Amino acid sequence: MRWERQKRQKRYPEALQDYQKLLELDEKNLIAITNIGLIHYEQGDLNLASSQFQKSLEINPQSAENQLALAVTLYRQGNTAKAIKLAKSALKIDPEFSQVETLQKNLWGDKIIADARKLLSQL
Numbered sequence: 001m002r003w004e005r006q007k008r009q010k011r012y013p014e015a016l017q018d019y020q021k022l023l024e025l026d027e028k029n030l031i032a033i034t035n036i037g038l039i040h041y042e043q044g045d046l047n048l049a050s051s052q053f054q055k056s057l058e059i060n061p062q063s064a065e066n067q068l069a070l071a072v073t074l075y076r077q078g079n080t081a082k083a084i085k086l087a088k089s090a091l092k093i094d095p096e097f098s099q100v101e102t103l104q105k106n107l108w109g110d111k112i113i114a115d116a117r118k119l120l121s122q123l
Contacts, residue, residue: 015035019032019036019039020036030056030060033055034053034063034069037050037052037053037056038069038108039109041073041112042110046077050070050073053070053073054070065097065106069108070086071087071119072115072116075118075119080122084119084123087120087123088123098120100113
């Protein structure tokens with residue numbers, strides 16, 4: 001899909017526009033919400049990333065991907081205890097998210113993967 005290609009190519013403004021269009025069609029589109037959060041993370045806006053991951057968890061509290069993404073964001077913001085607790089919860093739901101390959105397959109960017117590695121090494 002076009003937005004996935006844009007994201008892989010780090011053409012974030014274009015990808016954000018396409019994800020926003022998806023949200024206009026379906027405001028609860030978890031793919032769009034999650035990927036907007038991941039893009040904000042890569043751009044260094046942890047507050048916007050966090051709000052997107054929290055929004056996705058309001059829709060689906062059992063999303064291992066979004067629990068882990070929020071955990072990494074919290075870790076990066078210095079909230080280590082809460083981050084570890086949330087990361088453990090995510091991995092109970094889906095242990096595959098402890099694998100870098102799974103994160104890459106889900107279009108996680110280099111920055112959040114590097115930070116996820118740091119957090120996961122603390123578990």
